[in-house]
Amino acid sequence: MCLARACALDPKLPFVSESTSGIDIGAKKLVLDMIYQRNRQHGTTIVVTSSELEEMRAICDRIAIVHEGKIAGILPASSDSSEFGLLLMGAKASNEEGVISVG
Structure with a gap:
């Protein structure tokens, strides 16, 4: 829900913090795919903070x-x-x- 709202606002420089914290692995994949696709489709730089290094390596x-x-x-x-x-x-x-x- 928060990600949908953030995308609707279309920020110029979105910041995403711990976006996969506390969600199951299927939901994590959806969230990470959405962040990656938004970057690729819109050419938007997205600042992501996370304690999950391997997740960051997959999308950054x-x-x-x-x-x-x-x-x-x-x-x-x-x-x-x-x-x-x-x-x-x-x-x-x-x-x-x-x-x-x-x-």
Whole structure:
């Protein structure tokens, strides 16, 4: 219901927070598909916050990891899981784009 209302308002920069929290796996797929399709069909940037990294990897192009209130780095969703793990543990990004390099 909230997602339908948000789509009806047609925001220029939608923010979605924990959109799949507390719902079953079938409903999660519907919600994630809707977010992905809205982005692809309308060319809209959508800012999504979630504690579910694998869900974000399925629908996002880039993922910013926040550690202790600051962006630790931004990685392409296709990055290796170890790179996300290092940022989640507080490793600092090693280049100007905010992307860490892992040996």
